[in-house]
Amino acid sequence: MAWFLNHYECLRCKSKWTDQWSCLCDDDCPHCGARQMSPHLAEELTTLIERDGRDFVVRWSPETAESEPDYRELGRFPTREQALAFLSADGY
Ligand SMILES: [Zn+2]
Numbered sequence: 001m002a003w004f005l006n007h008y009e010c011l012r013c014k015s016k017w018t019d020q021w022s023c024l025c026d027d028d029c030p031h032c033g034a035r036q037m038s039p040h041l042a043e044e045l046t047t048l049i050e051r052d053g054r055d056f057v058v059r060w061s062p063e064t065a066e067s068e069p070d071y072r073e074l075g076r077f078p079t080r081e082q083a084l085a086f087l088s089a090d091g092y
Contacts, residue, residue, distance in 0.1 A: 002046045003061040003069040006039035020045065022066055045069065049083045052076070056083040 009016045010029040026036040059071035077083040
């Protein structure tokens with residue numbers, strides 16, 4: 001399952017927030033309670049690269065993930081460049 005960081009802006013009170021979902025879901029405004037705001041921007045987080053100590057860890061959210069991204073570790077690399085090369089080579 002793809003995993004997304006959705007960016008919302010409330011049409012009523014103009015506040016902005018982000019939330020993580022497995023789809024481009026509507027969300028309720030956490031400030032004024034306005035219902036079903038649609039995301040205006042979504043970043044895909046299905047794969048990500050995280051710093052862990054001296055390593056760069058490539059993580060991937062599998063198809064089975066639903067309410068949590070359930071990241072699996074695909075590999076560790078000494079540099080971000082190698083981690084990016086791994087991701088692009090494998091087509092994730
Ligand atoms: Zn609002």
